[in-house]
Amino acid sequence: MSSTVGLIGTKLGMTHVFDETGNSVPVTVIQAGPCPIVQIKKPDTDGYSALQVGFSPVPKHRVNKPQQGHFKKAGVHTTRRLVEFRLQSIEGFEVGSELTVGQFEAGQSVNVQGRQIGKGFMGATKRHHFGRGPMSHGSKSHRIPGSIGAGTTPGRVYKGVKMSGRKPNKVTTVKHIEIVKVDAERNLLLVKGSIPGSTGAQVKIVPVKLGGQP
């Protein structure tokens, strides 16, 4: 749950740009918005306040009839996805208006949320970057994790010891990353560093709120 209004975007890939001092800055390019507001949820009717926004326009026949009616009521184009932003106050927002990259500015700090790339069940070598053993000369310890703790004392394996396991495609948030550039013309955001997911993945960009609870 985020209590500030953000934006939904598509990760386009990574490159780098030069800043004013000539430093090379690695950036991830996100095509963000414009996201039409489809519904405003209010405490008296829905039990909570939120903005429901659409993302990724699709032809009308791509969504089912009840959904078509939902978009028609708001007077906006049909979209592939509907996402909510939970808010403290919904004042100043109007159904049918659009959220754009204009709300962000260069230098601002944001959180970016997306699904990380799932890799399935991985061994310790790949999952935690353990070194591997010798591959030949009679060695049998090719990709084994090695020791997982001491003997009689403590007599158990400590919790959190790095072992093999699954790397799921779960939702991950990268916190406090800087916006390097905002391209309002092409609806692009350039954020510093990497973000979860592969190219083409859907991500949620939310401004970092400063100073504790709102």
Add this chain to the structure above:
Amino acid sequence: MSQQLLKEITQGQIKTDVPDMSSGDTVAVHAKIVEGGKERVQVFEGIVIKLQGGGISQTVTVRKIFQGVGVERTFLIHSPRVAKFVLKRKGAVRRARIYYFRSRSGKSARIREDRR
């Protein structure tokens, strides 16, 4: 589509006045360095060992012998920290990356001029 957009983003920062360099060429790189709070241009002249990457991330590795020690520096071609590249001499080599050149010295470390 997305790759095209990435190219367009960096288009504005790509230099258009870079000479056509290749391995074996002698180039003078005018690099801006900050020294004691002041900025000045330092010229690094040597032989191009390799060109790597493309677009905005393209780099050039230049090698020279300084006080009897081989020195190699890699420059981002499109970096604003590099004022300019001056092509001094075209060299005729048969490889794209002349790593073998590192083990050469004296007479064997000569490169024939490319007169094409």
